[in-house]
Amino acid sequence: MQKMNHDSYPNAYILDILKSVQVIAMVGASAKWNRPSYFAMKYLQEKGYRVIPVNPGQAGKEILGERAYASLAEIPVPFQMVDIFRASEAAGGIVDEAIALKDEKQIQVVWMQLGVRDDAAAERAEAAGLKVVMNRCPKIEFGRLNAELAWGGFDTRVITARRRQVRLT
Amino acid sequence: MSKERTYGFETRMIHAGAQPEPLTGARQTPIFQNTSYAFHDADHAASLFNLQTFGFIYSRLTNPTVAVLEERLASLESGRGSTCTASGHAAQLLTFFAFMEPGDHFIASTRLYGGSITQFGKTFRKFDWNVTFVDVDEPEAVRRALTPRTKAIFVESLANPGGVISDMEALAAVGREAGIPLIVDNTLASPWLCRPIEWGADLVLHSTTKFLSGNGTAMGGAVIDSGRFDWTAAGERFRGLSEPEPAYHGLAFHETFGDLAFTTHAHAVGLRDLGATMAPLHAFLTLLGTETLALRMQRHCENAMKVARFLAAHEEVAWVSYAGLPESPYHALAQKYLPRGAGSVFTFGLKGGYAAGVRLVEKVNLFSHLANVGDSRSLILHPASTTHRQLSAEQREAAGAGDDVVRLSIGLETAEDLIDDLQMALERTAVALRQGAS
Ligand SMILES: Cc1ncc(COP(=O)(O)O)c(C=O)c1O
Numbered sequence: 001m002q003k004m005n006h007d008s009y010p011n012a013y014i015l016d017i018l019k020s021v022q023v024i025a026m027v028g029a030s031a032k033w034n035r036p037s038y039f040a041m042k043y044l045q046e047k048g049y050r051v052i053p054v055n056p057g058q059a060g061k062e063i064l065g066e067r068a069y070a071s072l073a074e075i076p077v078p079f080q081m082v083d084i085f086r087a088s089e090a091a092g093g094i095v096d097e098a099i100a101l102k103d104e105k106q107i108q109v110v111w112m113q114l115g116v117r118d119d120a121a122a123e124r125a126e127a128a129g130l131k132v133v134m135n136r137c138p139k140i141e142f143g144r145l146n147a148e149l150a151w152g153g154f155d156t157r158v159i160t161a162r163r164r165q166v167r168l169t
Numbered sequence: 170m171s172k173e174r175t176y177g178f179e180t181r182m183i184h185a186g187a188q189p190e191p192l193t194g195a196r197q198t199p200i201f202q203n204t205s206y207a208f209h210d211a212d213h214a215a216s217l218f219n220l221q222t223f224g225f226i227y228s229r230l231t232n233p234t235v236a237v238l239e240e241r242l243a244s245l246e247s248g249r250g251s252t253c254t255a256s257g258h259a260a261q262l263l264t265f266f267a268f269m270e271p272g273d274h275f276i277a278s279t280r281l282y283g284g285s286i287t288q289f290g291k292t293f294r295k296f297d298w299n300v301t302f303v304d305v306d307e308p309e310a311v312r313r314a315l316t317p318r319t320k321a322i323f324v325e326s327l328a329n330p331g332g333v334i335s336d337m338e339a340l341a342a343v344g345r346e347a348g349i350p351l352i353v354d355n356t357l358a359s360p361w362l363c364r365p366i367e368w369g370a371d372l373v374l375h376s377t378t379k380f381l382s383g384n385g386t387a388m389g390g391a392v393i394d395s396g397r398f399d400w401t402a403a404g405e406r407f408r409g410l411s412e413p414e415p416a417y418h419g420l421a422f423h424e425t426f427g428d429l430a431f432t433t434h435a436h437a438v439g440l441r442d443l444g445a446t447m448a449p450l451h452a453f454l455t456l457l458g459t460e461t462l463a464l465r466m467q468r469h470c471e472n473a474m475k476v477a478r479f480l481a482a483h484e485e486v487a488w489v490s491y492a493g494l495p496e497s498p499y500h501a502l503a504q505k506y507l508p509r510g511a512g513s514v515f516t517f518g519l520k521g522g523y524a525a526g527v528r529l530v531e532k533v534n535l536f537s538h539l540a541n542v543g544d545s546r547s548l549i550l551h552p553a554s555t556t557h558r559q560l561s562a563e564q565r566e567a568a569g570a571g572d573d574v575v576r577l578s579i580g581l582e583t584a585e586d587l588i589d590d591l592q593m594a595l596e597r598t599a600v601a602l603r604q605g606a607s
Binding site for chain 2: 005008009010011033034035036038039042043046114115137140143147148149150151152153154155156157158159160161162163164165166
């Protein structure tokens with residue numbers, strides 16, 4: 001496993017993750033519609049991901065049509081990515097849980113949200129064979145790499161003269 | 170894995186924001202000349218109105234052609250995002266609207282485009298937004314002008330009407346200490362000559378009407394956000410961005426959007442409610458301009474240097490204020506902040522004073538006598554009798570637009586033709602003054 005530079009991810013690394021993942025466990029998902037995690041969950045659902053909320057306060061209740069669980073261990077189906085919507089101090093413990101559950105739940109990626117970073121935890125995860133993204137938002141990254149972020153006037157840093165494939169249904 | 174490639178300025182001038190249009194393959198950016206956008210379904214519409222997803226609703230807020238220009242300007246200015254507006258003045262209004270409240274205060278340089286001095290000093294007062302104009306050559310004077318209600322410092326990188334450069338690094342430090350953003354109008358420099366965000370500016374403004382569009386065709390403005398300013402750190406000071414927004418059911422922009430907050434707010438609240446939107450055609454014309462920005466700025470600067478040297482040696486000319494000249498007091502700042510050239514807008518003084526100024530603008534043949542800068546054509550203006558005439562004599566003097574001052578915006582013509590035109594006009598002005606005097 002090559003060492004990842006966590007200050008500047010190549011577009012291909014992020015794209016690869018976003019393409020390979022189907023089910024995301026979102027730790028810290030809120031039931032309140034105006035919270036950032038709710039925004040991200042709704043957006044990722046629209047893009048075809050299944051997002052399973054992990055939030056002890058909401059366990060047993062539904063958020064955006066998905067049942068919430070108290071912990072990663074309680075989720076009864078496989079999920080490829082853990083998205084951590086918690087403060088950096090809480091991230092390490094969640095990462096260790098993900099490492100322990102890696103084989104049972106088929107986890108491949110640990111993703112820490114914008115503003116969340118724990119380099120020691122990232123090293124442990126990488127040593128266990130997990131891919132790690134820190135201090136990024138999967139919603140923003142998905143939008144950025146699919147030109148949608150540009151619609152809001154943002155610099156996507158994507159420069160290409162290739163024509164994007166649009167799938168017509 | 171290696172790092173993502175960072176492309177050069179000239180590559181981004183042409184490619185940033187603009188990929189082939191995916192449905193048709195159209196290579197040049199299409200003009201999306203339309204007002205509104207179909208929703209997929211009711212839930213998609215709700216997501217868009219809640220700002221939960223990216224997409225277009227109505228062109229007062231966002232438009233695909235305008236968005237290409239916004240991304241391009243954000244890229245060229247090393248910013249996170251940008252918001253285009255109907256004019257440079259609209260960008261100024263939109264920017265201050267994001268965080269100013271009645272009773273608030275900001276500090277602005279005394280050396281600004283005259284229209285900005287009027288907008289800040291007269292029109293903004295109607296909102297009870299209060300400005301103190303300060304000689305920003307003295308960062309200490311800026312510090313002394315700070316009040317508990319001060320929300321920003323505003324300067325021009327290269328100041329209109331000319332020859333003056335703001336020490337952005339020093340001013341950014343003052344802003345950081347005070348916990349307020351440094352806003353830099355980078356219109357006259359353009360991002361090819363200077364990128365204020367790289368010197369610590371938090372927000373950069375443009376009148377895209379000028380060098381960015383470059384041909385005198387399209388009004389426009391832009392505010393580019395660095396994404397770096399912490400709108401939440403100061404408690405309620407910047408509450409428009411840090412506190413729950415009632416019009417979006419209590420969403421707090423900075424918390425929800427992080428470094429995208431200012432630009433999201435500028436579209437979703439600023440343009441929504443102020444309505445000063447850039448037209449798609451103007452975005453298209455400005456995009457064409459940006460594709461050749463580096464080439465044009467290089468020639469603008471070369472020509473300006475030649476004309477400035479000629480004027481500095483002319484007997485009818487009292488002084489030339491061009492920071493590219495070694496004798497300019499701003500030469501050292503020019504070498505630091507604009508090493509590729511000191512721009513092409515500058516002023517000079519006529520020994521014959523006001524009377525000579527109003528005559529000279531009528532004697533030239535190649536220079537267009539009009540109130541604009543940053544055109545491919547060379548332009549001439551006597552500010553005291555035009556753009557700066559609303560100001561008091563002291564304000565005019567402080568703004569560098571005294572009675573004897575003539576402003577030039579040097580275009581892309583053959584430099585010798587410009588010099589000969591000025592030579593002819595200066596001679597004829599001197600003759601006219603002598604005849605008038607006798
Ligand atoms: C430095 C500067 N800022 C702002 C403006 C205002 O821009 P606009 O005329 O596009 O409103 C101008 C216009 O002359 C300018 O020169």
